[in-house]
Amino acid sequence: MTRNLFALSFGFVALILAVQTGHAAPQCAARDTVTGQLAGKYGETRRGMGIAANSTVMELYASDASGTWTITVTLPNGMTCLVASGEGFETVVEELPASGAPA
Template sequence: MKRTIALSMMLAALGGAATAQNNACAPRDQVVERLASKYGETRQSMGLGSNNAVMEVFASDETGSWTITVTMTNGMTCLVASGQAFEELVEVLAVPDSDA
């Protein structure tokens, strides 16, 4: 919770910050720079969501901190969630047996 509040205050201080659906938002380049400089986080994964929004997971291998962002088509990036104890997993998902 403290980290979410800190990230919200950080984005508000960036200037030009906006609020969308109670999430702190700012231009993507500013968000990415701050996640890197303040938390040591780099992009770990990404995906395309509804309305062509880009979801990204940033994390630090050193501290285990992580942040999930969503970037809208207008270039604004909003913080969705953040936390600690990030681990990269490589798992093969089991395919359900359709004969059962």
């Protein structure tokens, strides 16, 4: 179930990237620059990561203090692009349903 959710999430990230590429210039820079600004301006730290399509790395950054969050994708060439951001971040810890139990 968790793998399916991650796969679905990465599919949405790819879709978002495709839509953003068609409508606006993506906001990309060197990874150190992006992560430095997320930490410095917004107090965001990395909360999760995974491998997405085409060997890209998806990362979720968030701040407990401000509630802001940002999703980035780092391309194989080292450039990191902002995919989405927002407010109201909340860490959720849920137990997985028992194996074979309906969701």
